[in-house]
Amino acid sequence: MASFKPTKVPVYPKLGEKVSEDTLYWKNYKAPIQIKEFGAVSNINFSPVAPHNFAVTAFTRIHIYGPFSQEPVKSFTRFKDTAYSGRFRSDGQLLVAGCEDSVVRLFDVSGKVALRMFRGHTKAVHVTDFTSDRYQIITGSDDYTCRLWDIPNAAELTTYQEHADYIRCGVTSKLNRDLFITGSYDHSLKVFDARVDKSVMTMDHSQPVESLLLYPSEGLLVSAGGRYIKVWDLLKGGQPLVSLRNHHKTVTCLALSSSGQRLMSASLDRHVKVYNTTTYKVVHNFDYSASILSLGLAPDDESIVVGMTNSILSIKHRKSPEESEEISGLQRRRPSQRGFVKGKNYVPKQDDYLVSKPVKQHLAKYDKELKRFNVSKALDQALESWTRSKLKQPEVTVAVIKELDRRGTLKNALAGRDEQQLSRLLHFLIGNLVDARFAPVLVTAAEMILDIYRSVIGQSPIVDRQLLRLQELLGKEIDYQKDLLEVLGMLDTLFASSLPRKEVPCSDISRSNGPVQEEARTSRPELQVT
Structure with missing residues (x-):
């Protein structure tokens, strides 16, 4: 009696599944490396100088990791309270950070003790950054003020008090040392010029602003707050261009790819979305296990680093070309068990007898x-x-x-x-x-x-x-x-x-096929007429 054949379930093509260049590009990362930090990871910043180490701000510490290290190569722990916004200078030699105790600290990356301590704010400082000339620092605080500091003299240069709520994000111009932009929980974005004593441009985001990003040309500004991401044209007086609403919880951070053609946003809904900066359509999506507070993208998109509320730092490294080719060429499954008999290259002899064990068939x-x-x-x-x-x-x-x-x-x-x-x-x-x-x-x-x-x-x-x-x-x-x-x-x-008809010359037919084919050729029109 023949054995029972199980029902064969065909494999159908998945409807709507499109494998685009973005899908192949953003899926070309290894399995994530997860590192447990001491608290929620509030900020990630990559050094602009090779080997592109990145600073991770979590609780009362700032850890600096190498590109492929799983242990910090440097740690700054001289904070009395929660640290915020650890950022590198453009030469990668200095690092500035704010703190819950309202003091701004400046560190030498190769040292341990703070080189400078800037006092003047009265509440927690969540925003710090260097100006493009490397000699000044801008800070934003929960005391509703943003300030400009001189590094050599450790002195305060200017104070701006135009926001009506906490200042939680800011960005400096890389092309003009006097320009910087701040975002506040009062829903406003303000562009400041250090040469004047007040803001030169104001925009309304309509939600508490969590993150800001300038395009490399600095003609466009991206703001994130609430569930919205908005793009502003600074060359036209801050005119809004695009408003995106692809997340279903608060958007916390933004990043730009190395080519400037892809925008990334992370949210408390545990998703990182990638947008095409031409059409602003979502071209890829990453899922994570917890709400995301910070996002960092390495130069050349070699690594994606995400910090979450559960104190986990997730690092994804891009696969090398050799690894990508090896995986694409070996898409077959590995057997669950492998047996070895007298070495890998063993050849059975003529008198050997193979004892095979029948495989039990498990039916659904x-x-x-x-x-x-x-x-x-x-x-x-x-x-x-x-x-x-x-x-x-x-x-x-x-x-x-x-x-x-x-x-x-x-x-x-x-x-x-x-x-x-x-x-x-x-x-x-x-x-x-x-x-x-x-x-x-x-x-x-x-x-x-x-x-x-x-x-x-x-x-x-x-x-x-x-x-x-x-x-x-x-x-x-x-x-x-x-x-x-x-x-x-x-x-x-x-x-x-529409198919073309191939016509063969009569002389060729008569030469190749003889008198029989010639007779058939001459009689064919008469048949068609009748």
Whole structure:
């Protein structure tokens, strides 16, 4: 007796799945390395100088990590309270950070003790950055003020008190040492010029502002706050260009790719989204395990570093070209067990006898019922597997229905069902009948159900609604297929008429085929006329 063959579940193409260049580019990262920090990671900043170490600000410490190190190569722990906004200078030699105790500290990257301490703010300092000339620092505080400091003299140069709430983000111009921009919880963005004693431009974000980003040309400014990301044209007086709302929780940080053509945003909804800066459409998405507070992108996009509220620092490194080629060339699965007999290159001898152990076949529940010829229970098991699946993949249920139809027992499996079983079956058919991948199989099943249960209409309002809905979908699907067949016939006619006809000279035919072919050629027009 032949052994039972399990139901073959075909692999269908996934609808809507598009593999773009962005997908290939942003998926080309290794598995993330996770490092436990001492507190929530509030800021990540990459050094602009090779080897591009990055500073991680978490709780009362700032750790500096190397490009591929899992342990900090340098630590600054001389903070009395929570540290904020550790940022490198453009030459990578100095680092500035704010603190909950309102003191701004300046560190030499190669040292341990603070070189300068700037006192003047009265509340926590969340914003620090260097100006482009490297000799000044701008700071923003919860005391509603932003200040400009001179590094050599450790003196305060200017104080601006124009915001009406906490200042939580800021950015300095890399092209002009006198310009910097701040964002506040009072919903406003302000552009300051150190040569005048007040702001020169104000924009309304309409939400508490969490992060700011300047494009390399500095003609465009990006602000993030609430669920919104907005792009402003600074060359036209701060005119809003784009407003994005792709996150469903507060957007906390922004980053720009090395090419400047991709914008990245991270949010408390645990997602990092990548936008095309031409169309501002989302081209890729990263998922993380906890809410994201900080995001850093290494030069040349070699690493993506994310800091989360659960004190986890996640680092993804880009794969090398050799690793990418190796993975793409070896897409086969590794066996779960491998046996070695007398070395890798062992060759059996002529008198050796191979003892093979029969492999036990494990059948799915629906296959077990099919083996026992319980066709109705087999269909029930297939529907149950679809119901329990989190991804709602109907391929298995469709394969079982196709197998029952092949056996000629589909009508028996569909008949004799109570209200609950019939309702679940109708729910499956209604949800998948219009799918082009499953329609050839499910249309047959739907027609059988309408024939079988036509007599029970009126006994259950739930089943009645589902049967009417199924009948409506079935009629539309049949009409669509008829229209498609007509269009296909038209296209076949057009393609056939557009193909060029190859004409062979008569002299060539007579020379190559002799008098018989010549006679057939001369008689062919007479046949066409008659």
